[in-house]
Amino acid sequence: MIPASVLITEEGPREGFQIEKATIPTDRKVALIDALSATGVRRIQVASFVSRKQVPGMADADDIVAQMQTTPGVDYTALWFNDAGLERARASGKLTLEGKVRVYPSDVFMKRNINRTPEQHLAHTHAEIERYKELGIPVRDASVSNAFGCNFQGDIAVEKVVECVGTLMALAREHEIEYEKISLADTMAWGTPVTIKRVIGAVRDRYPEAKLSLHLHDTRGMGIANAYAGLEMGITKFDAAVGGLGGCPFAAHKGAAGNVCTEDLVFLCQEMGIETGIDLNALIECAILAEDVVGHPLPGSIKQGGNLARLREAVRAGAAA
């Protein structure tokens, strides 16, 4: 059941810089992206094209993309939430453009944050997919936000998540699209290993063909345990953020940990014999660089604790000496 390899999407640049209060020079953001490009990571989400006023940390998204190096074999992706954002992403000429559709099992969150009823959101999503088709942009990504709980609605019934995935599958059939992943997002860090397993199991029972992915936050310290639970359920796609950059702007608290930390996740995979294609030592250097770029400590552990692979080498060298 445990997979032989996993695909990790590095979301640190996008998740991290959009939430940082300090103004970080564009060239420092680019330096981190360029360093990440050299680690073996195959997908990096580099920016979000959103309101410059509402998200000042991403006001320089266009410049970031213009200045970053691109490495063959690495997909550089971005987020947007409207046509204006999409146009900026297209204009860059350097990004892998992929349409993404989102469903929300929490009606309260949907009303509060995007001000739509479930019916309005479904109509919106149909139109969104048609728009992507017109533009020739493939819709490959889907996500179920707050799949494990919501600060405004509370626990989310497993059946509701299954229903959301059903909505996504129906959309795919109707519009003849195929998702490369359906992300179960623990946006507000309500998940625990038990709920992770329960939700994945229930969705799988109903939609065994769905290519599930996990987007985890470490706000309550469960990130790596939840990733482990996902690996035990055979999940092969994860989002993560170097150093544990990021956080949730909707959370009811400040200073909390962000996304599950990429290098800690890669370490877990390494120790489980799961291939990630990522050079852990190079990634740890990126995490240390990320701390320097944002100017404060980041929550990841292995950058302090040290890669066991290096300790094993040192032990072997000592024994041989």
Next chain:
Amino acid sequence: MIPASVLITEEGPREGFQIEKATIPTDRKVALIDALSATGVRRIQVASFVSRKQVPGMADADDIVAQMQTTPGVDYTALWFNDAGLERARASGKLTLEGKVRVYPSDVFMKRNINRTPEQHLAHTHAEIERYKELGIPVRDASVSNAFGCNFQGDIAVEKVVECVGTLMALAREHEIEYEKISLADTMAWGTPVTIKRVIGAVRDRYPEAKLSLHLHDTRGMGIANAYAGLEMGITKFDAAVGGLGGCPFAAHKGAAGNVCTEDLVFLCQEMGIETGIDLNALIECAILAEDVVGHPLPGSIKQGGNLARLREAVRAGAAA
């Protein structure tokens, strides 16, 4: 397999204060212990009676014990490594005195840190148990240090850990003692969920009667995932440290995380429906107090992320309003 309840030994005061460089006033240490006594935790390791010169953070161990309040139903324990330390612990009159025996699967660690061969250590342990018997102190605790790996020896063979538990069982038979727990200690944080399960499984296969316990460190961010793996294996006894106080003085790095964080572990148990007897909200207050006492941030997550039980209450109150 997942247990209905677990017994958590709070080791924060002992693990934490012995490693802190700053001189913390005794009354502040006592304040934390007294606050912990009111959380429902049933065992607190409050001090170690060791060399005042070598471990200045524990020089006031006698005063700590003299000044702390004791709550009925709570066992207050301490560590010592020689007769002088034991005498100080006895003199306090307030501690639950329990003999502890230790075995080390890493010969390199044993040579380097306690300067004994395996044979010398076994002879020492026989004598130690006899001495406890003379003094009328029950030997209830046993531990296997570095059970999952060692910075000086590298990976530890599973068979070696099984052999160590065998040594402990033979000691128990010979001296007619019964351990309340045999702690598998991940002293240097080499464990991952996979090795945790593998080692526990192998020991259980051979010694199903052994009451196993886990002592976990979070140095590489695997603490909670490892605890979860232990819970899946039916482990019912854990050591933990409030706020994630502590660390390993032998580790080859500084500033690394300490013991697995008690309140994060209690949160995991709460969400899995496992009884701990501990009031999580009160424990989170203790973690915040612990940060204030040591004067720097501590690594635990739930004190920032917030107890979901409180969020659920808020959601219900909002829905009812």
